[in-house]
Amino acid sequence: MHSRTLFRSASLAVAITLSLAAPAAFAAEPTPSAAATDAAVQRAAVAQGLYELAYSPSQNAVFVASSGGFGDDAGPAQVLRLDPTTLAVQQSIPLQRKAFGVVLDDANNRLYVGNTVDTSVTVVDTAQNKQVGIVQLMEKVTAPDGTSRYSHDLRELVVDGAANRLYVTGHSETGSVLFVVDTTTLQVVDTIAGLGNAKAPGLALDAAAKRVYASNLLGELVTVGTDTGKVEQRFAISAEQPMNIALAEDGKRLFVTDQGLEMIRTYQGNSIEGFTSRHPGQRVLVLDRTTGRELASIATDAGPLGILLDAPRKRLYVTNRQGGTVTAYDSDTYRAVGRWAVGTHPNSLALDKANNVLYVSIKNGESDPKGANESVARIAL
Template identity: 30%
Template sequence: MSAAQLPSRFRVARPVAAIGLALLLSACATGPSFEAPADDFKGRISLVDTPVVVPGTEVKIAGQGFVPGQQVQLSYGGVALAAPATADAEGKFRTAFTVPANAPAGQHPVVVSATKPAAALVHPLKVSPNVPLSGQDKFALSSQKLVQGLYQAAYSAKTDRVFVTSAVGRPPVTQSQLLKVNAQTLAVEAAVTPAAAPARAPAPGQQARAPGVFAVYGVGVDDSNGTVWVTNTRQDTVAVYRQSDLQLVKQFAPGTVPHARDVLVDEARGKAFSSPVGHPAIKVFDTRSLQELPEIKVQTTIKGRDAKDFSPMSIDLDRASGKLYAVSGAGEVAVIDTRSGTVEKVFIVEEIKSGTGIGIDERSKRLFVTGQGSDNVVIVDPATGKTLHDVPVGAGALNVAVDAPRGLAYVPNRAAGTVTVVNTNGQIVANLPGGTLPNHATFDGKGSIYAVNKARGADDAQGDRITRISPR
C-alpha cells in the first residue's frame, strides 16, 4: 500500500474509544455478522528493523501469538494501513506500512483487528521528531574509542581528567571498569575492574549463578577529597575510589541505595547525593567520613498515586544556592534544599513523558528537563514551575549537560544518535552526530562537553566512544 493511500495525517490525541466507535458504526451500517471471539487471546505486534520511527518511515511489523490462519488488519482512524495479513502455522505474520511524511510526533494508536476468530488490540506507535543535523561548523568534535559498555562520565577540574564508567550485559555482570581518561588526548591512563560482589540467593526453582562484580554505572567527582563516587546499580549501592590510582576507598553494603542511578558531589557542603530509582527519596552521604546520612524523602503530587510513587532518575545541583533538582520517571521535578535536607516543592512538567534527564543553568536559573518518551527537552522556571519552552530534539532524549556561562544545554538523544545543543531561549543551536546510542554528557566548566555513547555489539566502530565537543 502506498503512502498516498494512508490517512492524510496521524492525529496524536484521538481517543481509542472514538476510533472503536467509528469502526463499530461503520460495521453496523453494513450489517456485521458476529463470530465466536478468540479465547485467551495472546496476540501482540512489535516493530522490526525500525528502531526509530520518524515521518516518512517504512514501519515493519511482526506479529506473534495469534491463532494460526487468523486474518489480521492494521488500521488508523478507520483506514487500513496495509493489506490484510494471515497468521501462519506458528501464529506469526509480517507486514509493513509507511508513516505519512506530515505525521506529527507523538503516540499514535494503531488498531490491530483480527477475525477467524475475532480479537483486537491497540498498539501505541511512537513517531519521533525528525531533527536534521545542523550547526556542525560551530563546534569542534574530537572522539576516541574506549572500552565496551560506556555509561557515564564526570570531569575533574583539579586534574583535568575524565572518569568514565562501563558495564557490559545483564546480571551477573562480569565485565565492568572505571576509567581515568586524559581530557586533552582522550587516552585511557588507568582502569580498574571492581571487586567481586557477594552471591545472592537464587529465586525459587532457579539455579545459583555466579555473583559477578560490583559493576559501575553512575559517576561523580569529589576534587576536595580526591575521590570518585560511583553507583553499583545491580547491587543497589555506591562505592568510592581514589582518583590518583583508582584504588577502592570504600564499598558501601548492597542495599544501601536501591537501584542507584546517578551520584553527584557537593564539595562546598561535603555531601554526596544519589538517586535510587523506584525509591521515593534522595540518598545522602558525608564525603569526609564516608558515612550514610539521613535520606531526603520525596512525595509525589500526582493525584491518584501513592505518596511513595516518586521515582528519582537524574539529579543536578545548583552549587551556589545548594538546591538539588531531581526528575522522576513520571515527569515530576523535586526542588530540595540540601542545607536543611527538606523538599521545597514538587511540580509536574506536563510536556514530558518518561522523565530522565535534568540540568540547572546556574546563571539564568532555568531548568532543562528531558523526556525519553516524548523526545524533547523542556525549559522550566523552577521558581514557578512554569514551562518556558518545549523543544523537540530527537528520539530518546536521555540526559542533559549544561554550560551555564554560555547558556547552552547538550542533550544526548539515545535512539536518534545525536547530541542537540539548545540555548536558554529554546532555540536549537546545533544538532551534532553522537554516534551509536549517545548515553551521557558532562561539562568541564571551561566550555567543553564530554559525551559518551554505547555500542550495538563489539564490532560497532561508532559505539563505546568518548567525544569532546567544544564551541569554535
C-alpha cells in the same frame, strides 16, 4: 490500577533506568542520517559497558565508568582514566562492583561511582587512581518467597564537596528516596522519602540555595531541602517523561529532558488511572523552578536524555539516544546552534570548560557485535 504497577515490568525498568543498570537492547536504532559518526567528532572504542563520565580539570583527564557488561562474556568492572586529547586509556582503576553513574568532586580528588545493582557507591581517589571505599546505602530485604534483594536501585548522583555531602536517588515502586551520605565518614546520614511511587530519573543540586531537584515518571518535579531533610515542594509538570536536569545559574530556570519513549507511554496509558498523553516528548522543557510553570519547550532529536549547561557561554547540550546525535542550543534564546552525529546511542556528557571540549559516552545498539567495546567521543566546540 495503582500507578506503582507502571514500574513492575522488568523490561520497562531497564528502559527507564536508561542504560544505568542493563544493556541498551530496548532502544531503537538511530536514523540513517545519524548512524555514522560526524567527521568532526573524534571517537574511540574503550571498554564494555560504558556509562557516565566526568572531566577533571585538576587531573586533566576524563574518567568513565565501565560496568564490564553483563553475561558470560562480561569484562571487568572499572573506572578508566582517558587522555583528554587522544582518548587513549591512561589507566584502568579496578572496582569490586559494577560501575554506572558518576559524579566528580574535583577539589577533593574524589569520583563517586554508583553501583546500581548493589545499591551502593564506590569511592575512587582520582589523584592516586584507586578505589578507596564503598558506601552501602541499604541492606537487602527478604521477599515472601525467601529470596533476598535490594528494594531500591540507583541512578543519578550529585555532590556538594564544600558541605561534605553526597546525594543519590534510590528507586522503588513503593517509594523513591534520596540517600544522603557524609563524604568524610562515608556513612549514610539520612534517607529522605517522598520522591514519588515511580522512577525518579533526574537529579540536580543547587548547593547555594540548599535545594536538590528530582524528576519522576509521574510527571512531577520534587524539591528537597538539604537543610531541612524533607520535601519542600512538589509540582505536576507538563513533561510526561522527565529525565535529566540542568539548573540555570540565574536561580530561576530548570532544564529537563522529556524523552518521549513509546514503551513508557504505553505503560502509562495502561497503568495510570485517567492518564492521557498530551505531548510526544522529544524536547527540553524549560521550567520556573519555584513554581513548576512551563517557560519554553525546545524541540530535540529523538530520545533526549543527557543534558549539560555551559552558563558562561550560554550553551545547552543534549544527548539524543535514539537520534544518535548531540545537539546544542542557546540557553537564553533556546535557538538550535549545533548538531553532531556521534553514532549509535549517546548517553552522558562532560565538559572541559577551559578548552571548550565536550565528551560523550556512547552505548552500542542492537546491530553492534555482542560484547563489543563501547565508545567515548570528543567534540571540539
